[in-house]
Amino acid sequence: MHYVDVILPVPLDGTFTYTIDDAQALRCGVGMRVLVPFGASKTYAGVVTRVHDEAPDLPPEKVKGVLALMDDTPVVLPLQLRLWRWIADYYMCTLGDVYGAALPAGLKADSQYRPKMETCVALAKQFASPEGQKVALEMLRRSSKQLEVYQTYLQLAAADPSALLTREALLNVAHATSAIFSNLVKRGIFTTFEHEVGRLNHALEPHLERAAQLSAAQGDAYNQIRMQWMQHPVVLLHGVTSSGKTEVYIHLILQALAEGKQVLYLLPEIALTVQITQRLQRIFGNRLGIYHSRYSDAERVEIWRKQLSADPYDIILGARSAVFLPFQRLGLVIVDEEHENSYKQQDPAPRYHARSAAIVLAHMCGAKTLLGTATPSAESYHNALTGKYGMVRLTTRFRDVQLPEIHVVDVKDLRHRKMMRGPFSPTLLAAMRDALSAGRQVILFQNRRGFAPMLECRVCGWVPKCKNCDVSLTFHKRLNLLTCHYCGATYAVPPICPNCENPHISGRGYGTENIEDQIRDIFPEARVARMDLDTTHTRNAYERLITDFSMGKTDVLIGTQMVSKGLDFGRVSVVGILDADSMLNYPDFRAYEHAFMMMSQVSGRAGRRGDRGLVILQTRSPQLPVVQQVVSNDCDTFYHDLFVERELFHYPPFTHLVYVFLRHKQEAVVEAAALEMGALLRRSLADRVLGPDKPSVARVKQLCIRKLVIKLGQDVDLRQVRLFLQQTRQQLLSLKSYSTVQIFFDVDPQ
């Protein structure tokens, strides 16, 4: 008897064993998919991890058979399976969780993926000869529109005789309707046929440009990086904003390609891929593939298959999930904006950090890794300072443009003197006015979307809250709705307070929508755009917002953290940080770190070409050292202070953190389970366990939440601890009263 072990996309531990017949066993191999039954009625595509003859420890009638083989060649490579195992193990989730995140849906489903077809055009046989063409011309003499389409066809066909011409392309070039085209088909001049096309970009190779020549400083950095790679597989490139890190990456990519290697280029955010794609495509053309969640599933399946083929993309530019793509000869991994916490997946599992996964992937492939940023993460910076990573610095901007001047405005004082105009200080408005009248652009950063983060009855203080979550609702004026940013539920805006029946309900705080309205009011001439989650639902929305701003079609760009990093605009002279306090007061031990990064990054969008930029930083706490460190761009002091504190209070990078979350509908159940879990964990881990506590948002999607914090120093064996945590979880779940509690881990929480 033959068996296969498979991974299934279900949140259960381990692999599952099925029988397979002799003929199938001969053809089946690791990394191929097999269709298998699961439970009473489900079928899944399982990924084979082993083909063997060892009967599982089950009564034979319990072991079901494989329904069908789905592949002739593996869709998941052995190296990828190793990465899946590492993620499942390190982040304490199941292989099924990793499988779920790794494969595009089209490869997980049991339905086979259907290729996309396009209608192509050809001349009917009898009209293909020169004589036939004359006849056709004669026939069409009186139908000028049809004649035009026909002649356009001849021109296009003559320009590239071997290329297939689609109906869509022909009608586009000829500016004709499909009715005109149909007539030509009816008259027997054109015939049509269906042709399978890839959804991938088969556009003609664009005119390629040479990479820009590196400046002396960039050239030095390039050489140093390559030198450091000889001793450290991971190097941190710490280069100030607009130092031209991207140009250094481009040269390193060229070098990797010259050595016949593939490159993975990770970006934290889709907004960023727009500009970087354009920059890379000009140089690498069709050797570049792009992979992220805004692409349709069918497109992702095609890229996946292409990477398995004999002709894969040499460079993959992508967001987090691109680490899961198959690579055959990976030589270089670039993690751009490596400090970004959106590299960490929050929910659902696998709660993996793409930077760590990328480093592990590179290690498995014998590839080099470059982490690039203007504001390193505490972890990477610490690794660089202690010699685990190499470090290379770029301390000047390209063309020696000065870093922006950062002007701190004391909002508390101005409010006291009644000098604020809503969320704007006079200094900011004056700077904006100067910039706009000089034909320059402005970026305003406010990390809250919607119109008002909260509504409140001015008489009784009633605040609308979500039914499913313990949070106040955000008012969205365009939609005229209240929405919950945790579960997505929407509610009508109450005309009067349901509590005291007064009509005096008003907004508190300023969201990006509100900022936009006010700026339109104050600067009626300015062309204003907003970039946040609400304005970027579609893939093209980012592109349009960014291209319009790049080309100077808009003057003021208002946005959330989306506008804060990586974007490269030439004409921005003023950046306004409207509310630094919301970042500084965030209830998390990383608040200052994140605030420092975000403020430094958004400041870095100012004055990237020519004149020095100006940043207006509005805060109620101008005296805070972190604010001063942003002003003087003093990473070293910032991290020095931070590290002293983190070491003292046992936080990363000196201590590993694991959060244990418990969720249940009933408050009493989750509370009891959390206390029990805490007690069980303390038996071995003693005072390394803190809590349980209610997190700052203690109920989401009708589930009550409790959190335990585990701090693990150098003195413990992490492997053992992970095992112990998993066992304790199982132990708790096996108790009848807690069997319906959700328990999961967040390793290295961000």
Ligand SMILES: Nc1ncnc2c1ncn2[C@@H]1O[C@H](COP(=O)(O)OP(=O)(O)OP(=O)(O)O)[C@@H](O)[C@H]1O
């Ligand atoms: N060697 C070069 N030749 C020509 N242009 C360059 C060169 N280096 C940098 N630039 C230009 O300078 C600008 C800033 O470079 P880039 O966007 O790579 O900076 P960065 O270091 O990635 O900044 P950030 O950290 O803010 O993302 C870009 O417009 C880039 O085209």
Ligand SMILES: [Zn+2]
């Ligand atoms: Zn909610």
